[in-house]
Amino acid sequence: MILTNCAACAAPLAHNAPRCIRCHTRYCNKTCQHDHWRRGHKQMCKKIHRGGNAEQYHADKKYKEAVAEAVEACAEDTKGQTCFICTQALHWKTKEGLVRGCACRGTAGFAHVSCLAEQAKILMDEAEENNLGEKARIERWMRWDFCGLCQQYYHGVVACALGWACWKTYVGRPEDSVRCLAMNLLGNGLHDAKHHEEALPVREAMLATIRRSGGIEVSILDAQNNLANTYGALGRFEEALRMRRDVYSGHLKLHCEEHQRTIMAANNYAMSLVKLERFQEAKSLLIKMMPVARRVLGEGHELTLKMRFNYARALYLDTDATLDDLREAVTTLECVARTYKRVFGKSHPEARRVQGGMEEARAKLAARDVVL
Structure with a gap:
């Protein structure tokens, strides 16, 4: 269910909340339904029904x-x-x-x-x-x-x-695998377009659906990872960090560290650590996992590039960064930027993000050289 709020009062709804008999619009209770009917739903109900009912409309x-x-x-x-x-x-x-x-x-x-x-x-x-x-x-x-x-x-x-x-x-x-895949794709699309407020209820509904239907552990971990991404995009960094740590631990137990899901979870966990300025923890994790990503996925794989980008950020964003740290960050970002442009094109969002990071790191290195 993607319509996760009451049509009358906007309160969060359970997946089996009461609904209009004709058009299936959902409400908290009969009081909200009657109120919404008087406030205009009466005029829209048939139109929504003809459009395939509330969710389809x-x-x-x-x-x-x-x-x-x-x-x-x-x-x-x-x-x-x-x-x-x-x-x-x-x-x-x-x-x-x-x-x-x-x-x-x-x-x-x-x-x-x-x-x-x-x-x-x-x-x-x-x-x-x-x-x-x-x-x-x-x-x-x-x-x-x-x-x-x-x-x-x-x-x-x-x-x-x-x-x-x-x-x-x-x-x-019905709540089968294809419907869950469609819900997941919608959440990813909303997140990619930076419609994070809209993505949040989709992510939450996806996780609830998988748990309700008895989904396997790896599916639950994937849904938690996506929800954590949206938490991070909305500035809820501590919640994102806790969830990403659990997802990383979960994949380590289910798979080995060389599994792509584990590598991805490690990168996401490191990204949260960088966001919360826990740079030493982020660097330690990435130094451990970057060689694994290179060996398993290859030097030009997008996930390998993202890990290198996050490692460079952990270097140059640290207020205690040494001159060697800044030089390493610039060198790393220059290499990552070239690969992104060659593989994905310079207009790709990640390519632009890496370019911005490279310019920021260069500015910090130049400022340090001036001081010295």
């Missing part, structure tokens, strides 16, 4: 808003281009414009969100109809947030629009 509305935001953000980049799927500038049905939110270069990668969503849905429908194995289903599912051309994830407002596209497609399903 809400998802469709948010999807249109997200697509409009993505098209506007990409307008300058997509001017004069056509969709690589339908070959049109405007979508024949929705009349929406083009987006590009991956690492494609030149004239490649331009598409309508509707075309990307339809392509992903067809692939998943085929996987379910033909009872394909788990590996094939995962590969097809990834097309909801992974570019088939450049083999990189969509980011920013494009990822958010695809998240809403995915959720509106599967919102009507």
